[in-house]
Amino acid sequence: MNILEKITNELDMLSKSERKVAEVILASPNTVIHSSIAALAKQANISEPTVNRFCRRLDTKGYPDFKLHLAQSLANGTPYVNRHVDENDTADEYTSKIFESTMASLELARKSLDANDINRSVDVLTQANKISFFGLGASAIVAHDAQNKFFRFNVPVVYFDDILMQRMSAINSRQGDVVVVISHTGRTKSLVEVASLAKENDATVIGITTTGTPLAKECSIVLSVDVSEDTDLYMPMSSRIAQLALIDVLATGFTLRRGSKFRDNLKKVKDSLRSSRFERKD
Amino acid sequence: MNILEKITNELDMLSKSERKVAEVILASPNTVIHSSIAALAKQANISEPTVNRFCRRLDTKGYPDFKLHLAQSLANGTPYVNRHVDENDTADEYTSKIFESTMASLELARKSLDANDINRSVDVLTQANKISFFGLGASAIVAHDAQNKFFRFNVPVVYFDDILMQRMSAINSRQGDVVVVISHTGRTKSLVEVASLAKENDATVIGITTTGTPLAKECSIVLSVDVSEDTDLYMPMSSRIAQLALIDVLATGFTLRRGSKFRDNLKKVKDSLRSSRFERKD
DNA sequence: AGAAAAAATGAAATTTTATTTCATAATGTA
DNA sequence: TACATTATGAAATAAAATTTCATTTTTTCT
Numbered sequence: 001m002n003i004l005e006k007i008t009n010e011l012d013m014l015s016k017s018e019r020k021v022a023e024v025i026l027a028s029p030n031t032v033i034h035s036s037i038a039a040l041a042k043q044a045n046i047s048e049p050t051v052n053r054f055c056r057r058l059d060t061k062g063y064p065d066f067k068l069h070l071a072q073s074l075a076n077g078t079p080y081v082n083r084h085v086d087e088n089d090t091a092d093e094y095t096s097k098i099f100e101s102t103m104a105s106l107e108l109a110r111k112s113l114d115a116n117d118i119n120r121s122v123d124v125l126t127q128a129n130k131i132s133f134f135g136l137g138a139s140a141i142v143a144h145d146a147q148n149k150f151f152r153f154n155v156p157v158v159y160f161d162d163i164l165m166q167r168m169s170a171i172n173s174r175q176g177d178v179v180v181v182i183s184h185t186g187r188t189k190s191l192v193e194v195a196s197l198a199k200e201n202d203a204t205v206i207g208i209t210t211t212g213t214p215l216a217k218e219c220s221i222v223l224s225v226d227v228s229e230d231t232d233l234y235m236p237m238s239s240r241i242a243q244l245a246l247i248d249v250l251a252t253g254f255t256l257r258r259g260s261k262f263r264d265n266l267k268k269v270k271d272s273l274r275s276s277r278f279e280r281k282d
Numbered sequence: 283m284n285i286l287e288k289i290t291n292e293l294d295m296l297s298k299s300e301r302k303v304a305e306v307i308l309a310s311p312n313t314v315i316h317s318s319i320a321a322l323a324k325q326a327n328i329s330e331p332t333v334n335r336f337c338r339r340l341d342t343k344g345y346p347d348f349k350l351h352l353a354q355s356l357a358n359g360t361p362y363v364n365r366h367v368d369e370n371d372t373a374d375e376y377t378s379k380i381f382e383s384t385m386a387s388l389e390l391a392r393k394s395l396d397a398n399d400i401n402r403s404v405d406v407l408t409q410a411n412k413i414s415f416f417g418l419g420a421s422a423i424v425a426h427d428a429q430n431k432f433f434r435f436n437v438p439v440v441y442f443d444d445i446l447m448q449r450m451s452a453i454n455s456r457q458g459d460v461v462v463v464i465s466h467t468g469r470t471k472s473l474v475e476v477a478s479l480a481k482e483n484d485a486t487v488i489g490i491t492t493t494g495t496p497l498a499k500e501c502s503i504v505l506s507v508d509v510s511e512d513t514d515l516y517m518p519m520s521s522r523i524a525q526l527a528l529i530d531v532l533a534t535g536f537t538l539r540r541g542s543k544f545r546d547n548l549k550k551v552k553d554s555l556r557s558s559r560f561e562r563k564d
Numbered sequence: 565a566g567a568a569a570a571a572a573t574g575a576a577a578t579t580t581t582a583t584t585t586c587a588t589a590a591t592g593t594a
Numbered sequence: 595t596a597c598a599t600t601a602t603g604a605a606a607t608a609a610a611a612t613t614t615c616a617t618t619t620t621t622t623c624t
Binding site: 318319320330331333334344345346 | 580581582583584585
């Protein structure tokens with residue numbers, strides 16, 4: 001997609017003159033988007049048709065189309081890159097880096113999600129007799145958050161962040177129950193076991209985990225939340241944030257599916273909190 | 283900067299014919315960037331010079347320049363914008379909208395944060411005898427997450443999501459203790475009281491809340507996490523996600539401040555979890 | 565090495581696209 | 595209603611991009 005990267009990659013597929021064009025563009029892309037084909041040709045010391053051929057080789061329709069692609073690459077080139085925190089970073093620097101890589105993770109996670117699986121999950125959740133959310137460690141808070149959210153919907157919902165309770169609950173599950181198992185690594189033994197126990201007892205098991213993990217194999221539906229590997233010591237687990245966003249998605253899907261009568265109920269819950277708060281004056 | 287917003291804003295500065303152009307562009311900007319001035323003129327049922335004048339009125343050099351701006355807006359326009367979920371959205375649509383507005387919130391929150399306050403917070407946290415995180419509802423899970431994170435640092439840390447425990451803990455706090463109070467609205471009565479109690483008992487109180495709330499007034503240090511108001515029924519509380527990112531920032535600041543010897547310790551904790559997991563084969 | 569084929573390149577012609585000019589129409593103002 | 599102002603489009607012009615085609619360079623094969 002990013003045309004600047006594409007130019008870099010295909011640099012050796014290009015002819016000598018075309019490479020001159022590439023170099024001029026890579027050197028100052030911001031100037032190029034405001035240049036005519038003639039200006040660029042002159043800058044690179046080659047002829048106009050060569051520039052045109054260069055553009056076509058990059059699968060664009062011609063020079064104007066190429067400029068459009070270039071402009072777009074420049075617009076979204078930097079923002080959501082996963083920049084690593086450095087030991088000498090100032091507060092401002094590491095703050096920016098963490099927020100940005102969190103956003104990058106969200107973007108990745110969004111891409112790894114399949115709308116079909118979300119739809120199916122919302123289906124089974126709306127039909128469920130009882131919903132349980134299980135997680136450990138960082139994923140425990142996601143399970144907890146999910147409980148908070150689904151509690152408002154006035155459906156039987158529990159969450160456990162304790163291995164024994166999870167196991168007991170899984171063993172007692174039955175047809176019509178939905179068990180949502182949350183784990184970034186998808187390799188935590190006890191959670192994988194819990195998932196398979198729940199499945200054996202006829203519950204529908206939804207896994208919120210990374211693609212292709214042992215946990216994923218045990219689930220009825222897998223909601224893949226892939227984020228970049230945290231190879232970096234300083235980098236926080238953005239996986240839990242992506243998982244939370246997914247919980248929001250499921251909750252939203254749930255609300256939409258249940259229709260308008262149901263939404264009034266939601267408003268009531270919101271209003272009931274009012275008296276515990278200081279009034280705002282605006 | 284964003285030309286689409288600019289068109290929307292200046293819609294009433296435009297003449298009748300120019301507005302027709304604007305409408306066509308707003309309706310399908312993605313088509314327009316691939317249209318010639320003639321095609322666009324025809325589409326809007328006006329003449330080519332009108333299109334040209336329209337472009338100039340938006341402070342661009344002409345039609346090609348306008349298309350460049352438009353292309354850039356489209357490239358980074360969507361992700362940041364808070365698009366609202368609609369009743370008839372497909373799973374794919376509401377998923378995208380939620381992820382995108384979550385990212386938008388993160389961006390807003392990042393802007394509202396002050397590096398100085400973060401620095402001071404990291405200061406007091408590294409010096410603390412004991413750290414407590416308090417939150418209720420959605421913010422409870424943030425407090426919980428903070429405990430998980432800071433627990434690894436081998437410092438005395440607790441979290442409470444229970445009003446009474448929070449209150450008792452606040453009353454028992456003393457000089458050198460740090461109390462972190464988390465609340466998006468900053469108007470939850472019991473939390474504001476807890477903050478002031480802790481302060482009376484000489485604890486340093488860090489507030490993670492919106493600028494200018496009652497809670498903010500009670501705190502020694504305020505970490506402002508402003509996100510857009512959730513006027514929309516379907517829109518989830520992205521505030522908690524922004525708060526989590528801030529916890530990551532504080533934890534990172536903490537690690538950096540403590541220096542390298544300390545980081546070895548962190549690695550040990552990570553390694554200790556290994557035996558509870560299935561090995562990966564890659 | 566040298567001839568033939570293939571590929572690359574640019575000058576000029578052509579086509580497409582955008583802009584300017586100017587006359588006319590629409591709108592507002594006294 | 596008459597005048598001024600502004601808005602608009604047809605046609606002319608200018609600018610930019612593309613195509614054609616002849617020339618040069620490079621590669622391949624003997």
